[in-house]
Amino acid sequence: MTTITTTKAPFRADHVGSLLRPESIHQARKDFHEGAITAEQLHEIETKEIKRIIDKQIEAGLELVTDGEFRRRFWHTDFLEHLTGIEGYVPEVGYIFNGEEETERYNVRNTGKISFNPDHPHVKDFIEFNEIVGGRAVAKQTIPSPNQLFNEGIRDVDIYPDIEEYANDVIQAYRDAIKAFYDAGCRYLQLDDVYIAGLSSPDIPFNEGEFSREYLIDLALRVANGVLEGKPEDLVVTTHLCRGNYRSNWAFEGSYTLIAPTLFAKEKVNGFFLEYDDDRSGDFKPLEHIPNRGARVVLGLVTSKKGELEDRETIIARIREASQYVPLEQLCLSPQCGFASTHHGNNLTEEQQWEKLKFIVDIAKEVWG
Template sequence: MTNLHQPPFRADHVGSLLRSGRIKEARLQYEKEEITADELRSIEDEEIIRIVEKQKEAGLQAVTDGEFRRGWWHFDFLEDLDGVEGYNTDSGIQFKNTQTKSRAIKVNGKLGFSDHPMLEDFKFLNNTAGDHTAKMTIPSPSMLHFRGEIDESVYNNNEAFFHDLASTYKQAIQAFYDAGCRYLQLDDTSWAYFCSDEQLDKIRERGHNPEKLKTWYRKMINEAISDRPADMKITMHICRGNFRSTWISSGGYEPVAELLFNGLNIDGFFLEYDSDRAGGFEPLRFVKRKDLQIVLGLITSKSGALEDTEEVKRRIEEASQYVPLNQLNLSPQCGFASTEEGNLLTEEEQWAKLRHVTEIAAAVWK
């Protein structure tokens, strides 16, 4: 397989993995105060070492810790930023025909990044990765605004809030770099919501102008990543929602494609293309940068059945009509467990999916 020597890779993955039975049991024991935090962490360490080896066996060049130390893909990280607090609510996030458990966040102090526990989480992964690339996944900075409640006595205007948010992420990016991170992924649901008529209505109901919000997010994200070191690659996963194999938003990328591909200074985009809810490849015509990598999420993480190999190859060929093949890559459309509950497939089906990705990529990029 023709491998890229830097991320994203020809065969890649979004990051989260199904929590093992041992992890789930240990979390329950910790909640019941049957084991200590140190004992829980020791079990997490052992399970992360195991799943890193499984990723290597599947043929992946980038490995993650599966987000095994998290309950959520976003709240765990955001709650440990300075000035952010997590709390339980009366209801969870609404997905198609289901709802997550209760959780929310609020900004009640000046934003900053100091002594974040996920720095140690990454260091452990990096030491475990060996000669493979350790990939760190964190929520995009826009998710703090999109999902968070902001105390107006702390921030009473967008300019001050987004300035401090960008500065906070600058600190975070540098801290992860100093810890050895050279592959950082920002996970973001807002851009997919901007493609959904239903979600646009909900954004307006919350008092936001979607077009102005896009402008604020673009400016803030670009500022946040503006000082990243030259040898650090930052990608973004555009997500339509992923909880217990369900979803939130539908709609092709056309409404945001030009802004994303030409307006965000990201090194690569992970795009969900596992169902007709994502639309066609036509929005890829806005990819003008020759240094921009597009990762096609053609393999679903929502079910265990393997996609037809020839059909996946055909779809890659179709996408190459808009973006040169050497700028395309393959992955599942999302992680396997954006929350600790995980999607509705088995661990063995998960590993088969990842092997499927690497095998197809090896055939396409010879």
């Protein structure tokens, strides 16, 4: 059996992480909440489907696989609510997306001093997932970025009147999380980040809040780099900058121009997954801030929000266009986001999802060999 190493991660053909939940998982979740099946039975059904999608990813030609985030309801809250000092709750309103679409109401809030929970269930889930993969591909783990905890309304100012103290505890919690995943065998970890992408959106005002946009960009960089201090050399860490992904809808728009000089130039990750599937993303010029021979840039040129395949030659031409700012050998290709950042999933079929991933693999082979 061939065991794939992470020396090439992020890979020429990669993907963000989440996959469409099959009906069996939707039904099992419903049955569990109604008391018709046990937690163990739900876990067994999820495991069966995770085994299936691991095989499907390998069949598509991918060198990395994820568990599709099949044990989660939301891409971020499921992880964050299991940190010490954070709890999940149902707010009065959900997130508001394009067209005033309100998401399902669920969020997290700060209830005490923040630290990593050594019994965090996602670490246990990764161990089981990695055992199923069995070295046939790289087992990629996705978790929300520590900067997601800086969204408005999460920090309790009575517990943390000083945001810098809050940041220090978040950094330490994530350092401990990264070590826990590494000790569990993880060698490819992705930090998903809507917050940082929001700092570059002109639609989101910062001039009326407690802190300026410039301060928050600087703080986001310090948090992102702080959690990576002492990172093992053989652990690949990437970040995905997302503008919202809920039932094929998006939350905001804007290029990466405002954050590029700081975050692209100085964030110490091994790769950036960047959304470039439509005009909301702006052009490739901000990529000029990526250091030569620095982080890989994974171009999210193939949309996960709809099922129709893009034109092959157009995608290849856009990769060539991006190479005017970042050397071709530093570029990779992926969908712009996951296919199901929440349990609802995007508006495409599972067959279309697999076609998209195979499409990316085929183009990557043509471009990079």
